[in-house]
Amino acid sequence: MSEVRIAAEPRTEFGKGAARRARRAGKVPAVLYGHGTEPRHITLPGHDLMLALKTPNVLLRVDGVEGAENLVLPKSVQRDPIKGFLEHVDLLVVKKGEKVNVEIAVNLTGDAAPGGIVSQELVTIEVAAEATAIPEGVEHSVEGLEVGTSVTAGEIKLPAGTELVTDPEAIVLSVSAPAAEGEGEEEAAEGEAAEAPAE
Template sequence: MSSNEIKLAADSRTEFGKGASRRLRREGKVPAVIYGHGTDPVHIALPGHESLLALRAANALLSITIDGGKAQLALPKQVQRDPLKGFLEHVDLLIVRKGEKVTVEVPLVILGEVKEGIVTMDQQTITLEAEATNIPAQIEIEVSALEVGQQITAGDLNLPEGAVFPGEPEDLILSVAAPITEEALEASLEGDAGEAPAEEAAEDEAE
């Protein structure tokens, strides 16, 4: 899957500060700033509902028009949300160009289930260098054929054309561990229980 441009019509804004931002949000708009490629930051107001929908996807590629002007492509650089209600509080947008490479965090998604064992994710996202207009929405990892003891490294991932992992191919992504048996769990619990008296005895001797 690759990114599609999402068109948003923005208004320029001249009022700043918390009070101005609150007024914008009451009007159903989101305060934002757009910058990059040597341009001065421009403060804008985005349509609230459309922006909320657009920014549900990671690395959404936005086509922004300001006051009806020429459209410019941008990626969300920082998105601030209300921690309780989830509405957008402020958005930082980075201007990008077609064909330009950008560094982004892309979600990793597991497909299928292992026949035996437990899948342990070493990381939930992966850093990729990709074309700004062709950023994958997610990287899928099929695990149904994996067995206990097997691993998936960065070099094993099926990356879309134009996307590059800047790290080492041996970097661990996930592994399949043996399932925890009842015997092992009981032994672990017994071991924990047996350690406490010894610790207490050592403390008594120290006193």
């Protein structure tokens, strides 16, 4: 579990103009909320925040908010759709020992049995984990799985102290035989015909 210390400054100006000025100064507007407290508006250093957010479910230790140190999880990150820079971040205050629901990645390893194609239906699953011990992801081996095999969320081995929130019956991956040549082309042709606008 990664924990990153980051310095915040209180935000006193609001609105689009103020947000633009903050971003020009290399800062990102953010809101801290949770634990029955009033939302607190802050700015964070853009470069440090961008680096921290490269880690999934990173735990941030935010200094400088009303003299307190806050443990927070990024809950909503807004980026510019074209340039990709951070526009705004919502941060959820958490406490040590508290369980939080988060999405973690399911990373597949190994190769299915010859002739099998693995289709990953869910790339993430939702789990409940202690706020200071959130796993970055889980690995599941598909080594030697035969055609026709499917794996549900309930079959994914989770780290100790982590509980599954996703429906345990939800299919995470399945192994199928390759489509026979020509099948895909026929389906594509049918799809195109269906998409053709009616005169």
